[in-house]
Amino acid sequence: MAKIIINQELCKGCQLCVESCPRKIIAISTDRINNRGYRPAVLIDETRCTGCSSCAIMCPDVAITVER
Amino acid sequence: MAIVFKKPHALTDIPFHYCAGCTHGIVHRLVAEVLDELDIEGKTVGVAPVGCAVMNYDYFNCDIIEAPHGRAPAVATGLKRAMPDNVVFTYQGDGDLAAIGTAETVHSATRGENITVIFINNAIYGMTGGQMAPTSLPNQVTQTTPYGRDVNTAGYPVRVCELLSNIDGVAYLERVSVDCVKNVIAAKKAIKKAFQNQIDKKGFSLVEILSTCPTNWGMTPSESLQWVRDKMMPYYPLGVYKDGVKGDRLK
Amino acid sequence: MSEKILMKGNEALAEAAIQAGCKFFFGYPITPQTELAAYMSKKMPKIGGTYLQAESETAAINMVLGASAAGVRVMTSSSSPGISLKAEGISYIAACDLPAVIINVQRGGPGLGGIQPSQSDYWQATKATGHGDFQLLVYAPSTVQEMVDLVELAFDKADEYRIPSMILADGMLGQMMEPVEIKEGHTPKVFDKPWALNGHKNSRPHNIINSLSLDAVTLEKWNIARYEKYAKILENEQRSIEYMTEDAEYIVVAYGASSRVALSAVYEAREQGIKVGLLKPITLWPFPKKALQEKVPTTKKFLVVEMSMGQMIDDVKLSIECQRPVEFFGRTGGIIPSVPEVLNCIKKMGGVE
Numbered sequence: 001m002a003k004i005i006i007n008q009e010l011c012k013g014c015q016l017c018v019e020s021c022p023r024k025i026i027a028i029s030t031d032r033i034n035n036r037g038y039r040p041a042v043l044i045d046e047t048r049c050t051g052c053s054s055c056a057i058m059c060p061d062v063a064i065t066v067e068r
Numbered sequence: 069m070a071i072v073f074k075k076p077h078a079l080t081d082i083p084f085h086y087c088a089g090c091t092h093g094i095v096h097r098l099v100a101e102v103l104d105e106l107d108i109e110g111k112t113v114g115v116a117p118v119g120c121a122v123m124n125y126d127y128f129n130c131d132i133i134e135a136p137h138g139r140a141p142a143v144a145t146g147l148k149r150a151m152p153d154n155v156v157f158t159y160q161g162d163g164d165l166a167a168i169g170t171a172e173t174v175h176s177a178t179r180g181e182n183i184t185v186i187f188i189n190n191a192i193y194g195m196t197g198g199q200m201a202p203t204s205l206p207n208q209v210t211q212t213t214p215y216g217r218d219v220n221t222a223g224y225p226v227r228v229c230e231l232l233s234n235i236d237g238v239a240y241l242e243r244v245s246v247d248c249v250k251n252v253i254a255a256k257k258a259i260k261k262a263f264q265n266q267i268d269k270k271g272f273s274l275v276e277i278l279s280t281c282p283t284n285w286g287m288t289p290s291e292s293l294q295w296v297r298d299k300m301m302p303y304y305p306l307g308v309y310k311d312g313v314k315g316d317r318l319k
Numbered sequence: 320m321s322e323k324i325l326m327k328g329n330e331a332l333a334e335a336a337i338q339a340g341c342k343f344f345f346g347y348p349i350t351p352q353t354e355l356a357a358y359m360s361k362k363m364p365k366i367g368g369t370y371l372q373a374e375s376e377t378a379a380i381n382m383v384l385g386a387s388a389a390g391v392r393v394m395t396s397s398s399s400p401g402i403s404l405k406a407e408g409i410s411y412i413a414a415c416d417l418p419a420v421i422i423n424v425q426r427g428g429p430g431l432g433g434i435q436p437s438q439s440d441y442w443q444a445t446k447a448t449g450h451g452d453f454q455l456l457v458y459a460p461s462t463v464q465e466m467v468d469l470v471e472l473a474f475d476k477a478d479e480y481r482i483p484s485m486i487l488a489d490g491m492l493g494q495m496m497e498p499v500e501i502k503e504g505h506t507p508k509v510f511d512k513p514w515a516l517n518g519h520k521n522s523r524p525h526n527i528i529n530s531l532s533l534d535a536v537t538l539e540k541w542n543i544a545r546y547e548k549y550a551k552i553l554e555n556e557q558r559s560i561e562y563m564t565e566d567a568e569y570i571v572v573a574y575g576a577s578s579r580v581a582l583s584a585v586y587e588a589r590e591q592g593i594k595v596g597l598l599k600p601i602t603l604w605p606f607p608k609k610a611l612q613e614k615v616p617t618t619k620k621f622l623v624v625e626m627s628m629g630q631m632i633d634d635v636k637l638s639i640e641c642q643r644p645v646e647f648f649g650r651t652g653g654i655i656p657s658v659p660e661v662l663n664c665i666k667k668m669g670g671v672e
Contacts (some may be wrong), residue, residue, distance in 0.1 A: 001069060014089030014282075014289040020249055038088065054249045056073040060093030060289075061084055066073035111518040113389070116529075125527045131516035133388045133415075134529040136407050139381035142373065146385025146393070147516065149369045150343060154389075154518050172381070175374035 002051025002068040004043050008032070010063035011040035017055035017064060023048050026055055078103035082126045089289020091279045092120060092188060094246045096127055098256045099159065099186060102263050103130060112155040113147050115140040119161035120194040138169025141176035144183045155266055157184040163193045166202040166226050173232070180237030180271040180314035184262045187228060189243075190279040191300060198284030202226045205303055210284070229276050229309040236318055239271035241309035245278040245301065247293040271314025278304060323498040328488065329354035331463045331499050332422055333362065335470035336394050340507030341420070342368035343393040345382035347375060350434040351490035352398045352424035376401040380408030380421075387417040388528045390515025392474055392507075396422035398490070399432060399440050402448070409483055410449030414530035416545065418477035418510075420470065421455070422486045424493040427653035435653025436490035436576055439627035444487050445604040445634070452542050454549055456484035456556065457603040459574040463497035469601070471507070476556065478510040480548055487603060489626065491576045491655060552605055559607035560599045563589060567596030569668050570614055572635050573624040574600045577656055581624045584661035593669045603631070608638040620668045621645045624661055626654075 004026075006017075011034065018026045018041060025045040034040050040063075043049065051068030078100035084093045103109045112130040116122055118137035125132040135143040140158035148156045165173050165187050176183065192210055193199040199212040203225045207216035217225075229241045240262055244255035255277055262273035278300050280292035287295060326334070333355045336344070344363060346356035356372065363370035369386075373379035379395050386393040397405065402423045412419050425440050427433030444457045456476050460466040466488060473484040519525050532538040562582055564570060573581040578599040588595045598614065600607045621643055623632040629647050636645050648664040650656045 003069070010083055012088035016089055016289055016293070019290050051072060053073045057249050057252050058094070060086065060089060060091055062075045062079060062093065062097050064073070065071060065075075067069040068072045109519075110521040113516045113518060115385070122531060125529050129525050131519055131526045132529075133385070133516055133527075134531055135384070136381060136411055139378065139384075139408070142378040142381035143385035143388070145371070145373075145378075146343070146345065146382035146387070147389050148385075149371065149382070150386040150389035150391045150393070151517055171374050172378055175378065179371075 002049045002066070003046050004049060004055060005065045005067070006041050006043065007063040008040040009034050009036070010061045011038060012036070012061055013038040013040060014060060015041070016058040016060065017041050020054045020058040022052065022054060023050070025049060076100035076104045078109045078129045080127055080129050084127065085123060086120065087283045089280065089282045089292065091246045094252060095186065095188060095277055095279065096124060098252070098259050099157070100128065101256060102260045105260065106263055106267070108155045108263070108267070111153070112157065115144045115147070115156065115158040117158070117160040117164040119164050121159055121161060121188065122195065124159055138164050138167070139172055140164065141169065141172040141181065141183070141185065145176055145179070145181050148181060148183055155184070155263065157186060157263070159186045160188065161194070162189045162191065162201045162203040166228050174235070177232050177235045177272045178237045182266055182269055182271060184266045185274040186259065187274055187276045188279045189228070189276050189304065190281045192281045192284050194281045194284055205299055225303060227304060232274065233309040237272050237314045238310050239314050240265050240273040240311055243276040243278070243304055243306050243309065245296060245306055247278065247296045323500045325496050326463060326499045327354060327494065327496045328463045328466055329424065329493040330358045331467050331501070332396070332470055332486065332488070333358040334501055335467040336420065336474070337362055337366065337368070338501055338503060338505070339392065339471040339474040341392040341394050341474065342366070343386045343391055344369065345371050345373050345379040345393070345395050347373055347379050347397065347401060349398045349401045351426055351493050352396050352422070355396045355422065355424070355493070376404035377408065380405035383419050384408055384412050384417065387412060387419045388415070388516045390512040390517055394420040394422065396424065398424045398426045399428050399437070402440060402443060406449040409455070410451055410453060411530055412483045413453035413455065414451065415528045416481040417483065417528070418481055419483045420473045420477060420486065421483060422488065425487065425489040427651070433653040434490060436655060437626050437651065437653055438489060438575060438577060439630065439651060440487065441603065441625070441627060441630035444485055445606070453545065454604050456480070456482055456552065457487050458484065459487050459600060459603050460492060461575050461578045461599060463492070463495065463499045466492060467499055467501050475508050478508070480552060482548070487575065489576050556602060557605045557607045557609055558601035559610045560601060561610070562597040562599070564596030564598060564614060567594050568617070568619050569593065569595040569622065569665065570618050571595060571597045571622045571624060571665065572600070572631070573597065574603065574631065577624045577626050580656050580658055581661055583658045584665055587658065587662050588665045591671070593665060593671060595665050595669065606634045606638060611635065611638040615639050615642050618643055622664055622668050623647050624656055625649045626656065627651050
């Protein structure tokens with residue numbers, strides 16, 4: 001079991017995590033804008049997350065914490 | 069469950085001001101992770117450049133000074149000579165290191181100054197809005213090469229690792245990239261080695277990191293990473309350009 | 320009591336810095352100052368100090384910025400064109416409220432100029448060493464002994480006020496030899512530097528030394544605070560030396576090498592019955608305004624003697640708010656004014672043929 005926590009206020013919606021996730025389970029939210037005007041990324045299927053940290057490694061804003 | 073990946077201690081809590089998808093942020097994290105892993109934050113002094121990364125004095129938890137444009141290696145020399153047992157690193161962009169600061173770069177290398185240089189090569193001046201850099205590629209369109217960089221008038225891009233590789237004061241030169249997970253991991257290894265070299269007093273160590281500028285390149289963050297792979301890597305081959313100890317060729 | 324020894328100005332400056340506890344010197348060769356660097360390159364290795372010849376004056380001043388930020392006493396020296404190259408670095412050092420000692424052994428200018436002595440960098444030193452609102456403490460020696468004494472004072476005041484200080488000498492003073500006494504082995508004053516970048520050792524928050532603020536309000540706040548410091552300096556640090564001014568009707572104002580010539584002319588004029596005296600500024604910033612103002616009631620005219628086309632004369636007029644006529648005599652290009660020339664000006668000023 002594993003999961004990621006994406007800090008919604010730090011995220012700038014750059015999508016590098018979306019692209020680097022091997023299981024394609026991160027997406028840009030469509031219903032929320034953070035206080036810096038970005039649509040933050042969200043984990044869309046926690047059950048398939050392996051905690052590989054690819055997303056966190058590619059995140060330029062250190063917005064992702066990974067638990068395993 | 070345990071936390072397996074989090075913000076390194078050597079980064080402060082101040083959010084980065086960088087544009088969305090700018091890979092400066094990745095390199096900041098790598099440097100901070102290395103400061104944590106080598107447990108040297110308490111004895112490290114950073115030197116910030118003039119450029120997009122100028123405000124990294126807010127982001128690192130070690131002591132840090134902001135240097136005039138191009139002069140970071142000289143400021144680092146003064147710091148290091150004053151405190152030889154401390155770790156001193158500079159973090160510079162391509163304009164800072166390979167245009168105005170070329171002499172400081174070359175001569176801190178010739179002196180075998182025992183410092184670590186983190187060199188961000190994103191082939192453009194970011195902070196000032198996208199002008200040509202000394203590492204801008206032939207035909208690259210920038211604000212000051214609107215018709216593409218014409219090598220006949222604006223000259224050829226400078227390959228810093230190759231330029232410095234014949235300088236005897238150099239211990240370690242490697243060009244890396246942060247365009248994908250595999251390369252980010254390799255980049256961290258290089259950065260860690262560049263700091264370890266300093267601790268082991270091997271001489272001048274520089275890591276050149278191919279990096280992106282989505283805003284001024286006019287691309288999305290992921291298109292920018294692709295541009296690094298398609299256009300920059302052929303001109304700036306990744307790899308080790310020196311790995312030894314200063315003066316080792318003279319023995 | 321260390322006895323007097325014959326020493327060249329440039330070397331006396333270096334030795335005095337070492338005696339003041341300076342263990343870091345970053346330099347670059349330029350006539351007429353190079354013996355200072357050469358002396359440092361001989362002496363520093365022997366006392367565990369650092370002598371480093373940088374690739375340029377620009378690099379040298381930035382090494383000073385780094386070493387000063389680490390909290391050590393540090394010095395650089397150059398001559399006129401080299402000081403121009405250090406302008407941005409000096410502005411940073413002032414903006415970061417860092418101490419440092421910068422020596423300018425002036426030569427004829429502008430441009431490549433010449434290598435003979437000059438005082439044509441007065442404005443550069445006191446008005447606009449670099450961009451932005453800032454000042455340097457500027458000391459003007461006129462003898463080798465004063466060079467020695469002012470170097471230690473420059474280090475102490477730089478640390479006390481956290482400000483770069485400059486010794487404004489010239490080629491003549493740098494190249495001449497005079498007997499001099501240097502206090503050896505005394506312990507220099509030590510100043511606490513909690514702001515220094517020497518590694519927080521996990522025992523304090525990190526220190527940041529930075530002069531950038533994109534927020535104008537903050538930048539103005541920094542500048543205003545710095546000018547409150549300058550106000551204290553203006554109040555407490557004005558220094559000058561006076562010769563025969565008690566009953567003087569005319570006063571010559573001159574510093575450094577030109578004050579030596581002026582003093583000889585003053586003596587001769589006195590012998591010819593002219594009541595003239597000399598006021599010799601020791602600090603050029605803060606300019607000795609108080610001393611000059613006190614002279615106004617009893618002084619008919621002032622004569623300013625400089626080795627330039629006239630720069631300090633502005634500060635003399637400003638100090639006395641033009642309440643008295645201020646005449647000028649200057650030689651430039653490296654030519655040192657002669658005693659007869661100055662004497663003639665004094666006689667003309669005093670209405671004596």
